[in-house]
Amino acid sequence: MTFAESFVVDVDGLDALVQVLIQRGYETKGPTVHDGAVVPGPITGVREFPRGVRDEQAPGRYRLGKGDERLFAWAVGPGSWKADFFPANQVEWRAHTSEGALSFAEVGTASTPLAIIGARPCELAAIEVFDRVLGEGAHPDPRYVTRRDTCFMVVVECAVPAGTCFCSSMGTGPDVKSGFDIALSELSDADGHRFLARAGSSHGADVLAAIPHALASELDLRARLESLEHAEASMGRHLETEGLAELLARNIEHPRWSDVAERCLSCANCTMVCPTCFCSDVLDISELSGALERRRVWSSCFDLDHSYLHGGAVRSSTSSRYRQWMTHKLSTWWDQFDTSGCVGCGRCVTWCPVSIDITEEVEAIVRTDGAARVTVPTSRSDS
Amino acid sequence: MIAVSSAMRPSLAVWKFTSCDGCQLSLLDCEDELLALAGAVRIAHFTEMSKAIAPGPYDISLVEGSITTPDDEERIKAVRASSKYLVTIGACATSGGIQALCNFTEPGSYARTVYAHPEFLSSLDTSTPVSSHVSVDYELHGCPIDRGQLLEVLLAFLAGRRPVIAGHSVCQECKARATVCLLVENATACLGPVTRAGCGALCPSLGRGCFGCFGPSDTANVPSLRARLGANGATDGQVSRLLATFNVAAPKFRAREEGVTP
Ligand code: SF4
Ligand code: SF4
Ligand code: SF4
Ligand code: SF4
Numbered sequence: 001m002t003f004a005e006s007f008v009v010d011v012d013g014l015d016a017l018v019q020v021l022i023q024r025g026y027e028t029k030g031p032t033v034h035d036g037a038v039v040p041g042p043i044t045g046v047r048e049f050p051r052g053v054r055d056e057q058a059p060g061r062y063r064l065g066k067g068d069e070r071l072f073a074w075a076v077g078p079g080s081w082k083a084d085f086f087p088a089n090q091v092e093w094r095a096h097t098s099e100g101a102l103s104f105a106e107v108g109t110a111s112t113p114l115a116i117i118g119a120r121p122c123e124l125a126a127i128e129v130f131d132r133v134l135g136e137g138a139h140p141d142p143r144y145v146t147r148r149d150t151c152f153m154v155v156v157e158c159a160v161p162a163g164t165c166f167c168s169s170m171g172t173g174p175d176v177k178s179g180f181d182i183a184l185s186e187l188s189d190a191d192g193h194r195f196l197a198r199a200g201s202s203h204g205a206d207v208l209a210a211i212p213h214a215l216a217s218e219l220d221l222r223a224r225l226e227s228l229e230h231a232e233a234s235m236g237r238h239l240e241t242e243g244l245a246e247l248l249a250r251n252i253e254h255p256r257w258s259d260v261a262e263r264c265l266s267c268a269n270c271t272m273v274c275p276t277c278f279c280s281d282v283l284d285i286s287e288l289s290g291a292l293e294r295r296r297v298w299s300s301c302f303d304l305d306h307s308y309l310h311g312g313a314v315r316s317s318t319s320s321r322y323r324q325w326m327t328h329k330l331s332t333w334w335d336q337f338d339t340s341g342c343v344g345c346g347r348c349v350t351w352c353p354v355s356i357d358i359t360e361e362v363e364a365i366v367r368t369d370g371a372a373r374v375t376v377p378t379s380r381s382d383s
Numbered sequence: 384m385i386a387v388s389s390a391m392r393p394s395l396a397v398w399k400f401t402s403c404d405g406c407q408l409s410l411l412d413c414e415d416e417l418l419a420l421a422g423a424v425r426i427a428h429f430t431e432m433s434k435a436i437a438p439g440p441y442d443i444s445l446v447e448g449s450i451t452t453p454d455d456e457e458r459i460k461a462v463r464a465s466s467k468y469l470v471t472i473g474a475c476a477t478s479g480g481i482q483a484l485c486n487f488t489e490p491g492s493y494a495r496t497v498y499a500h501p502e503f504l505s506s507l508d509t510s511t512p513v514s515s516h517v518s519v520d521y522e523l524h525g526c527p528i529d530r531g532q533l534l535e536v537l538l539a540f541l542a543g544r545r546p547v548i549a550g551h552s553v554c555q556e557c558k559a560r561a562t563v564c565l566l567v568e569n570a571t572a573c574l575g576p577v578t579r580a581g582c583g584a585l586c587p588s589l590g591r592g593c594f595g596c597f598g599p600s601d602t603a604n605v606p607s608l609r610a611r612l613g614a615n616g617a618t619d620g621q622v623s624r625l626l627a628t629f630n631v632a633a634p635k636f637r638a639r640e641e642g643v644t645p
Binding site: 263 | 416419420422423535538542544547549550551552554555558559560561562563564566567568569573575576577600601602603604607608610611
């Protein structure tokens with residue numbers, strides 16, 4: 001079996017894949033339906049996948065409906081794999097005070113290796129962005145690195161993008177080229193319901209060899225390309241990335257920032273659902289028993305406290321907070337990590353309670369590039 | 384264990400004004416921590432717990448309830464004068480509570496509805512937060528307050544640090560616990576985006592929209608949420624009614640409440 005070869009696996013074969021990974025000691029997780037949405041959850045076999053489910057997504061709106069026989073005919077939901085590598089609440093260290101002396105206890109890095117079965121291409125791209133943030137540099141997060149290095153990744157290419165997807169604009173989907181152990185494409189046509197499978201690592205090839213599979217035909221390969229072409233043509237959103245980082249950098253005084261601030265709730269839903277948002281707060285907790293704990297918790301540039309320096313918050317207005325968020329994603333992320341901070345998953349668009357759409361906000365600035373900032377009367381409060 | 388001799392322990396006083404007692408009950412609710420707490424502070428004045436009352440001054444006072452009577456007005460000044468730190472607890476003390484509905488109607492109309500002989504009452508025309516009368520060192524929000532947050536305020540006071548209590552929205556807690564957003568998924572009217580965190584997004588996790596117990600978040604943009612709830616089919620009056628509960632008089636929730644009638 002070589003990496004370049006493609007195989008055909010049927011639904012039972014997919015179930016076998018899950019079983020092999022469980023036998024090999026992985027904690028197996030994948031997309032599941034919970035509370036009316038497709039979200040990450042435990043997987044013990046194909047029955048937990050969102051079979052026969054379709055999603056309908058628009059700015060500020062998400063509905064699940066009935067689909068066909070396919071298991072992966074939907075786009076990403078509100079949860080992302082970020083929570084598995086960068087938990088919402090993680091203990092960094094523990095300590096104890098006793099008679100004035102402080103003793104520290106280590107919080108280990110060991111955990112059961114994780115197998116993700118059914119990540120979408122944009123989700124893998126988001127994890128690769130995260131690798132640069134938490135996995136590289138002078139101080140990589142040891143727990144992140146362990147969890148990531150031991151992770152087995154099965155990516156399923158997208159056939160049915162949602163109304164808020166724009167991965168093709170960001171070069172992160174609907175197909176996947178590298179970074180996976182196994183890549184699958186779900187096919188459902190006259191030749192039946194099946195998966196086209198490719199290995200992306202020796203580990204992946206090994207697992208693929210252990211489940212029932214057949215060599216793919218020319219027709220199967222063509223069916224995959226047609227499905228991808230169709231997906232590409234049905235992206236709900238588009239973002240022009242050419243010159244975008246510079247465009248935003250020269251428009252930091254654009255009146256659109258005040259316009260979006262009228263609508264923005266500063267509720268932080270966009271940053272919570274974004275698979276690449278990594279901001280955190282560090283909390284020191286002391287207990288009556290003398291126990292101390294340092295925790296890292298999710299935070300957001302939409303929090304007033306997030307930019308709190310001596311004497312007050314630096315970004316006290318919603319316009320400055322929204323601008324920070326969007327220019328970081330699309331412009332300054334390049335300076336910081338040499339990549340875009342946005343992978344085009346559309347989550348921030350769907351899950352914004354007031355339907356703010358990052359692609360539409362960019363479009364508004366593109367249309368009026370260089371517009372002077374409207375002078376704000378000094379009596380107006382800035383929040 | 385931070386246990387020191389009685390004389391060295393800071394003294395704690397708990398005061399009640401116009402309120403339901405639920406918030407001070409949160410202190411007794413700290414069952415597992417109560418003994419340790421009693422070892423760290425001297426509970427000098429807490430009539431819900433003990434008739435034994437030690438005289439002031441007090442190192443830290445927890446004040447529950449809003450100011451609704453001439454007597455309240457005088458008493459809160461005395462509490463302030465005898466307290467080194469004054470912390471208000473709960474929606475009544477921090478925003479006036481649900482009884483502040485009376486602020487938006489003709490004076491005395493609620494009293495006439497509820498009492499057979501309102502002439503025996505001696506009350507003010509409004510229900511106001513403690514901070515409208517005396518200076519307050521820290522405000523702990525919620526209806527009722529969260530007992531974990533109450534302990535955190537006391538622990539921070541004992542350790543001389545800032546309490547770890549967020550001013551952001553309930554949405555952030557909702558997402559941290561991976562609840563699927565009700566507003567986006569099924570158009571439930573939810574006040575989470577404008578409400579201060581603290582409860583851990585309890586109601587959305589059980590399929591109910593947030594009622595706004597903790598009052599406006601640091602950055603609440605109520606007009607924008609109003610527009611969204613309106614687009615979902617709620618009338619202006621329905622949204623006003625939603626906002627007119629425990630924190631009806633909080634400035635950011637109040638904006639359009641003048642028309643609300645009992
Ligand atoms: S900014 Fe929005 S579209 Fe881009 S990766 Fe984040 S959530 Fe997805
Ligand atoms: S853009 Fe939308 S989701 Fe993000 S903070 Fe503003 S209102 Fe909330
Ligand atoms: S359910 Fe309510 S609290 Fe939770 S994210 Fe949605 S709007 Fe916010
Ligand atoms: S109504 Fe809102 S603030 Fe109150 S408990 Fe429920 S979610 Fe929390």
